[in-house]
Amino acid sequence: MIFTDTHTHLYSEAFQEDQDDMMQRAINAGVRRFFVPAIDSSYTPAMLDLKKSYPDQVHLMMGLHPTHVKENYLEELDHVQEMLDEEPFVAIGEIGIDLYWSDEFREQQMEAFHTQIQWSIERGLPIAIHCREAFDEVFEVLETYRGSSLNGVFHCFTGNLEQARRAIDLKMSLGIGGVATFKNGKIDQFLNEIDLKHIVLETDAPYLAPDPYRGKRNESAYIPLIAEKLAAIYNTSVEHIAEVTTLNSTKIFGL
Template identity: 50%
Template sequence: MQLTDTHTHIYYHADTLALQEQINRCLENNISRLFLPNVDTASITNVLNTASAYPENCYAMLGLHPCSVKENFREELASIKSAIEENNIYAIGEIGLDLYWDKSTLEEQKEAFRIQVGWAKEKNLPIVIHCRDAFKELFELLDEQKDEKLYGIFHCFTGNLEQARKAINLGFFLGIGGVVTFKNAGLDKVVEQLDLKHLVLETDAPYLAPTPYRGKPNESSYLIHIAKKVADIHGRSLADVANITTENSKIVFGI
């Protein structure tokens, strides 16, 4: 059995004992593949260093998070693009739209997204999408950008069934995280109606820890609780869910 965390910020612990301890706990739970999303230029080094320190387990993604899109976003993008050209990465991400924290940067967020989707298409890479309070605006962008080269993951998907099916039809897998274990979130009802072939698993550590750790710092080893919940929802074995979602991650990332 092999589990894959398709979205973890474990690199926040780069060059610390905590990183090694968390990696060890992952391996004890058969979580042997971790994909690391960048958020801005400041985090590039830690993403790349962590992937370099654990080449059999950690894989780098680079992109500009929508919450990091400020007035200087073009300078940030230039730095990230330079790092992409110089390093081996497996996706452009995380990128997208976030209207929860700041609606005033919507146009800048859209432009940053368009530019980064262009990079992904040039390099035949997937994109990893962050979407918060912005499904309408994001789907409009994706409809604008859709072609045979547009694909990837809707990270931390928490939408409804209609939105799930729209994302799938656009060529995306859905990243299912800790929210699926929350009692009243309703995501379990959506996941129940989706074929496992459309799903990948993630933690978004250190955020959104699953039950029974809700409200505490998350870590990638907790992916086991998300996988067990999805297995319960679908009436499948843990091994089935692990193997299917890991195979899906290999389709997305090419590794």
Template identity: 40%
Template structure:
């Protein structure tokens, strides 16, 4: 299994990182992808090592970091994302849940990330909270046939999911998908698993039956099991399809 979205560098893992990684490996997690929250996240990504797990870095500025006054410098982001040790651009996107006062700044940052992703020919990882229409409108505007991206933590309905796929996006399936009151599973069931990847967003949004606990990479199995049930296929097929999607999407052998 592959955790395509995990903030393993955050303080919530300071006390038991080695045990967290051992549990992930025991569960079958072979790759962990690390989106940035801001550029201060990047040095922390180099601390990870485990004999059974490969780690992959991204560079970007989260929209809530934009709200906090972090800027997106195109030249710096371009230099970082051009490097071979960064596999993707992000995470970026829009977030209107915490504040709608910085819509323009978030949009400007998102467009810079899109420009960089197209220039370096690497995928973009998109955060979306209470901003679906605006996010997809911007991606449509920026899409020139070369933009490859993923709607991380997909929470849309069927029509929004289909529009995202039509725009060249993949769908990241995470903890919210497993929540019984979220109804995301009903939309996911009607969308093609061939365009899905699984993720944790650890330490946030732990899936059922771990909801409310600190999330960690090993919990990605619960999301995979729920996806198997919703799609009425085996867990092995879910693992095979989503793993192949992730490796191809991020260009990882």
């Protein structure tokens, strides 16, 4: 039984003291494929070092996270483009729009999102979308590319059923993580109305740990807990969840 974590920040400072132990716990739990999103240029060296340490298990993305779109965003985008030319990344991400903390750089976030989507289409790469308090804005951008080859994962999906169906209609799979295990997470109330072929598993480690670890540091080793919740939601086995979601991730990322 092979699990895939389609979104995990394995290079995070939160794992600085026990990164190898954390990775081994995940591998022992059956997680054999790790897809790692970028944040900004300051994390690139740590990402590349991680890939060197785990060349067969770790697959890197490259992109500029929307909360890191600041005054220097054009320089950061230049870095993304340079890295895409130098290294074999499997996706562009995480990218998108985040208006939770501030809308000061809303227009710059929109511009950066458009730019990176265009690069993904040009390079034939999927995207990993970050969306927080910005469903309308994200869908506004995605609609611009309806009918194109654009596809990817709507990371940490926390929307409603209508938004889930709209994302799928725009060729996005839904990244389901720890929120599905929360009592007030809400997505567990309608997820069984979404065909499992549109679902992938993720942790977003070190954030959003599933129950019973909610509020603590998340790890990729907790992917089976999310799979157990989905098995209950879909009335199937954990083995089936692992098999289908890993196959879905293979179709998205081409590995």
